[in-house]
Amino acid sequence: MGGSVWRELASTAGRARRVALGAAVCALVASAVAACEEERPVAKDPLCDLVVGISLERQYSSQLPDQTIALTFDDGPGDRTAELSAYLRDQAAPSAFFINGGNVEGRETVVRGIVSDGHLLANHTQTHAGLDVLFTEKGATAIVDEVAATDRIINQFQPGARPLFRPPFGRWDASVHKALRDSSMNKYFGPVYWEMGDALTPTTAADWDCWDAAGNGQRTLEECSDLYLVEIRSKRRGVVLMHDGPPGGANDRTVDMVKRIVPILKAEGFKFVRVDELDLAPVTVPEAGTFGTTLTPPSDPCATKSRPLSWDYVPFNTKHVNPCGPALLRRRGLSACVLSQGCR
Numbered sequence: 001m002g003g004s005v006w007r008e009l010a011s012t013a014g015r016a017r018r019v020a021l022g023a024a025v026c027a028l029v030a031s032a033v034a035a036c037e038e039e040r041p042v043a044k045d046p047l048c049d050l051v052v053g054i055s056l057e058r059q060y061s062s063q064l065p066d067q068t069i070a071l072t073f074d075d076g077p078g079d080r081t082a083e084l085s086a087y088l089r090d091q092a093a094p095s096a097f098f099i100n101g102g103n104v105e106g107r108e109t110v111v112r113g114i115v116s117d118g119h120l121l122a123n124h125t126q127t128h129a130g131l132d133v134l135f136t137e138k139g140a141t142a143i144v145d146e147v148a149a150t151d152r153i154i155n156q157f158q159p160g161a162r163p164l165f166r167p168p169f170g171r172w173d174a175s176v177h178k179a180l181r182d183s184s185m186n187k188y189f190g191p192v193y194w195e196m197g198d199a200l201t202p203t204t205a206a207d208w209d210c211w212d213a214a215g216n217g218q219r220t221l222e223e224c225s226d227l228y229l230v231e232i233r234s235k236r237r238g239v240v241l242m243h244d245g246p247p248g249g250a251n252d253r254t255v256d257m258v259k260r261i262v263p264i265l266k267a268e269g270f271k272f273v274r275v276d277e278l279d280l281a282p283v284t285v286p287e288a289g290t291f292g293t294t295l296t297p298p299s300d301p302c303a304t305k306s307r308p309l310s311w312d313y314v315p316f317n318t319k320h321v322n323p324c325g326p327a328l329l330r331r332r333g334l335s336a337c338v339l340s341q342g343c344r
């Protein structure tokens with residue numbers, strides 16, 4: 001669905017906007033800090049000539065249209081992923097599956113089904129290793145290998161998909177960022193985080209913890225479903241975190257929960273979008289260094305000079321000036337850049 005819209009935006013309209021943006025970008029360059037950092041290799045997005053890259057800052061999307069959510073499923077493919085994928089297809093709820101490549105062998109048909117059902121494959125590493133720990137123990141190469149191995153699998157099943165990355169356990173730091181940024185895996189956008197499904201509390205949900213007898217969990221299917229509904233109804237928009245793996249674990253209960261909550265949400269008017277399509281809507285910009293805090297984009301999207309953005313983490317779907325010109329990137333020593341709706 002909207003993938004084609006994104007492609008079109010990125011190639012045609014994006015090109016037109018970049019021309020129109022020339023003056024604004026030049027003004028920015030002229031006023032940019034002169035100190036040039038070392039030039040890093042910059043990756044081209046496979047679908048357009050925008051420069052993309054992994055970001056140090058965690059990426060959120062919390063300003064979707066009201067009652068619009070993006071379901072994401074981590075740690076699969078699992079034992080019931082095929083059932084989940086087909087169900088979501090039938091419900092017209094395209095979703096994203098952040099897979100661990102190590103789970104794919106023997107489940108190739110399942111992965112093929114995820115794609116043919118209209119969902120997105122995204123990268124959650126090969127073995128679900130905590131990348132910060134892996135960096136300490138084995139260094140940068142091991143981190144790149146974790147992402148690259150799953151990247152090869154995704155390319156095999158869904159070539160040309162927008163490359164999105166989410167780190168296992170959400171664990172992310174400067175060392176892990178630098179390892180990926182300085183590698184060919186800098187083609188990924190992310191780290192993609194979530195607004196809902198983060199923690200099990202009296203008013204919020206976390207499926208893995210619902211099913212985990214050793215954690216806060218041991219919730220019934222109904223209790224956990226109700227908590228997701230409470231949180232989604234309260235926040236009304238954004239990315240929802242759930243799990244469909246790993247195989248052999250308890251997270252396959254999430255499939256039953258999805259079957260319970262999706263019809264309810266649809267009846268209440270909620271819409272479902274794929275997380276790679278979120279650039280079609282303006283979003284709230286996370287404040288640098290403050291987890292989860294949000295800023296409203298300025299009403300004049302071209303008024304960036306009055307608003308000191310950290311370019312290194314400009315989210316992929318803001319209304320700010322597109323800072324993705326390669327020259328501007330090099331000038332500012334940036335690796336991360338993203339699609340922007342730009343100025344008109």
Ligand SMILES: [Zn+2]
Pocket residue numbers: 074075124128167168169
């Ligand atoms: Zn995970």
